[in-house]
Amino acid sequence: MSRDWADVLKGLGKDVPPVGEDENREAPWELYRDLARTCTEKPTVIAQVGQSLDGRIATASGHSHYVNGPESLDHLHRLRAIADAVIVGAATAELDNPRLTTRRVPGPNPVRVVIDPNRRVPMSHSLFKEADAETLIVTEDMPGALPSHCGMLTASGADGQVVPDLLLEALRERGLRTILIEGGGRTISGFLAAGLVNRLQVAVAPMIIGSGRPGLVLPEIEKLDAALRFETRTYALGADTLFDCRLS
Template structure:
């Protein structure tokens, strides 16, 4: 396990990588570079990149059965999430997360620019009074099915065709964002949204941030398609980082995704709005 320390110098260097500067900020000879393996893959601009982030307890829970998810992550886990937001173009959540938590999805626990906020809202449930629609922050994009009535709400609306089961395709969602030059994406929640992007083999890196608490019951952070045998379980390359109050498992899913994309029978995983 590697301990990670993010100094002001290193963070400014990472932000310069995020901006795609020809000459990134030069580091001093004695710079503490322990954070580079964790954050540099997100900051570098090299085409489409999808990061999924889960903050959970030791027993894999993201909230209590009543839905209380506040303070699941420690202070350093929250700072890590906000750093991830600051290094991407857009952050994606399902409308269920907006209804349950009313997040702002901005960068507050780290210096940097907030990302564009994207809400997958298949059936048009986006609350008019949602915080992100009224905080004067970064633009909000709502993605819904093309057979749902369009509503004015001070945000951009993207309409996509429903698939056979009435849901939206994660691949179509990423394509629509890429058309708007939003190529680096953080898929933040909820569990169904993250799981569908993983099942679709579209996630390059998965960060599982574990906080030393035991909730005992409640929803899990990831719910993938069921498997019958452990031999079918995914075993990505993993690096483990001690970031202070939390431990981050950095799972490299890119190789697995590339192999799956090469299979002729690979099916597109469908996207609902129940996150």
């Protein structure tokens, strides 16, 4: 592990594996140092989306492996290591069967949170089968006996929808301050529309899918004056370009 990455983890108060060879000299260490500073100053929500040039995150059938290249995947795993908890929507958990671990980089696994009000993610999926980290299901519908590494959270409003604010509050009550929202588009868009995302990371791949599942979708606006604008820095991640957007 590189000294740069060890410094980032140390700054966050996380366990630091032994320092050795620099595994990736090209990684945007300055960005990670900056994110770590922000996360220690205040509770922070980071959202990350990997998309094609035409703003798609998957095909219509939900195939998304992989839109982005290996450097972007390393970046995503570093964001997971920086975060205390990572949130995904039910469609991502169901279709991708992700593990949501940091296996590509040294660093601790975050708590895994899946918003699954209709309990459609099968218990045979990795989040429930593999005890690499705690898994929390956000639902009102008690799922019955759960494996010992799993738990349940409720964060619904009167309409039965999960309220992003309430979910963040419930996670913070558990001491989870830095939250990564990893997808898919509908889940990230819900947090963005609620004004709860501090840093948005968009990794754009030089690829056109031309149809399929969109990334960010917000309520319609009439004039561009109402569009979201923010300070942005860009970083090269192999063939992809990462936009680091500072929303607040």
